[in-house]
Amino acid sequence: MSGEFKSGRIVIVGASLAGLRAAETLRDEGFTGELTLVGDEPHPPYDRPPLSKQVLLGRVPAADVGLPARRQVDARWKLGVRASGLDPAAKEVLLANGERLPFDRLLITTGTRARPWPHPEEARLDGVLTVRTVDDASRLAERLDAGPRRVLVIGAGFTGSEIASACRERGLAVTVAERGPAPLVGALGGTLGSFAARLQRAHGVDLRCGVTVTSLLGSNGRLTGAELSDGSRIDVEVAVVALGAVRNTEWLDGSGLAAGPRGVACDAGCRAFNMYGIVTDDVFVAGDVARFPHPLFDYQMLALEHWGNAVEQAEVAAHNMVNPGPLRRPHLAVPAFWSSQFGLNIKSVGVPTFSDQVTIAQGSVEEGRLVVAYGYRGRITAAVSVNRAKWLEHYQRLIETAAPFPPEPGAADRPTAPRVMASDVPDPKVLSHGPTVALTGHLPDRRLAVLRPMA
Amino acid sequence: MQIVVDLNRCEGYAQCVFLAPKVFELHGEEALLYAPAPPAEQAERVRRAAAACPVQAILVGEQAGADAGTGAGADVR
């Protein structure tokens, strides 16, 4: 009976992009019951990608990054209060202020937070910052406005690289320290990693790879410098810790759900697994905090910190929360993300880390415009474009149809003899930044599925 | 007014940049930067830009959750 699905009480924990789009989809799909959104930040939902770009460049005030509503959600918002626990038997969410929120169905969209600097005393030094929230970005933009003599960025993943780019564009001296062999290497592999390294140096970044920051130095509570593992020392007034993200799952400890540092495991329909691997039917997960099996990638459990995934998975979760079994949908979207840095537009489809080989399929490193295609055991699994976004759609279709790797010649400017190289995706343990796509665990069954785009 | 551009979809056609240059701007060849909360006098231009975008990547609306209130545990309908 569809009536019971369209009424009752739904609680969404996590009032960011995924939580918001889920709430809107629930109403679009005819949910007329009580809807509550819980968010630990005191702000209504906002958009994070501009924080490390427009906001750090000083072009847009941090307070401007709200999200447009697709529709009214007629919800009760509980903002500025953290969820502290889940009682699955009583079907209640516990809040840090002692309140209990009873639910019939629950959606978990608690996302991630910035991985903190591991030494708490050093992390407290004035001048040590992270960029994850709107308040973080606003603080950092203020620091950059003040014109520090040098900024240290710790970690050269996408966020760290975008921060370094903003600093250089403002004319600030910046040192980037990365434990891995190159920037972005954890997400994009060796070919684009070395491209990114050259790009950063060409833009005046003091890029130091293969080193770690061993300590942040302070005097009178203010950051004054940093020591690196190669014995060098630099004077800095601002250090930005860009060591990747930590999934917000601690509040689920003891809930019996399959939740941990890698996220909350769920099925392709966004239903959470409990710790025995049994799927629940009243707890759903979406966005950065979810780990889900994707048929295109050997059913490996993917955890994606991507804007598009937050939106698409939230829509699927919400649909499945208010529809009975036969009408439920799988979350099969091909992962995609973008980054802009040093004047370049980098876009990705598929899962670049799910690869053993790469080839430059179009353009070249020299012209600074290219598409790199990624393959795994002879089929194409990802493509990344640099200033060639228009070509990416073609590769998305190839990925969706499990087309062979290396891809057939498509465009006129393809290099004559495509050179296939090892993809050089390093072990994530050697990087200071976490990979954007985490591949974690897999089902024993290694069937390849051909994904057809959804109608 | 708030806007968000789905930059997975955006292919840098720049129609929006021509129609509302104070709100949308290309950074380099094809990276789009935009003002997420354009001033009211830009509203008409922004709507035209959203309608003209060949991949329908621009979402325009009122700020989500603006009625949510702020502060610890604020409970607003």
Ligand code: SF4
């Ligand atoms: S018109 Fe659309 S596709 Fe073109 S730059 Fe603007 S948002 Fe992107």
